[in-house]
Amino acid sequence: MASVPMLQFLNQYGLIQLGASHELIVPGRIVTKKVARPVAYLKNLLEGTSDEWPTKLIKATLPDQVVWDIDLRGKASLKIPGIITIGGGLRRAAKGTFSVSQVHARVFSLLELDEVNLRVRVEEWRGNPEAKRLYRQVRGKIVVQSTWYASELTLDLEAPRELDMSAEVPIKNITVAGEGEFKWTSKTTLKIKGNDKVPFAIQGWII
DSSP states (O other), X not given: OOEEEHHHHHHHHTOEEOSSOOTTOOTXXXXXXXXXXXXXXXXXXXHOOSSOOOEEEEEEOOSSEEEEEEEOTTOSOEEETTTEEEOSOOTTOOEEEEEEEEEEEEEESSGGGSHHHHHHHHHHHHTSGGGHHHHHHHTTOEEEEEEEEEEEEEEEXXXXXXXXXXXXXXXXXXXXXXXXXEEESSSSXXXXXXXXXXXXXXXXXXX
């Protein structure tokens, strides 16, 4: 399988990599631009309900393995929202290389909830005088159209020869997003899988 840089992958699929993430970020959620802080849910605004639209999890077909490098020089810890947090033990590592081999996406189950139709519904809703106050609160925010999860990947750590990074990094320091699993497959390679709850990226549009 060929490799494609993360930035190229994001651009190809029109994705926004998240600077902060959690399980509340789902299709239909309205979030702030910089840190993806949830501010409302679109269905609640348009229909006056308190429930959410149905969604489904699908496997994304990746023609290439997605890779990206993280410079670890001078750093002891690492945090990639929606993927992993390593709270120490990396001081002797120079670089980390993520290789994502499997990605899932959560999308709306109903075809009529595509971006075009939702934009039309938002325009109709904003024309209602009773919606003016709520519209001001969400104007300029992002409507999440789909959420993307790194379901299976490896982290390869570049370190001095013969250094056992699996011994340098205590297990208690490693947290995989979305209650995913991890295991060391070599002295410098960490395999991660099982996260389909906390996204690392989203597709979205601005109200």
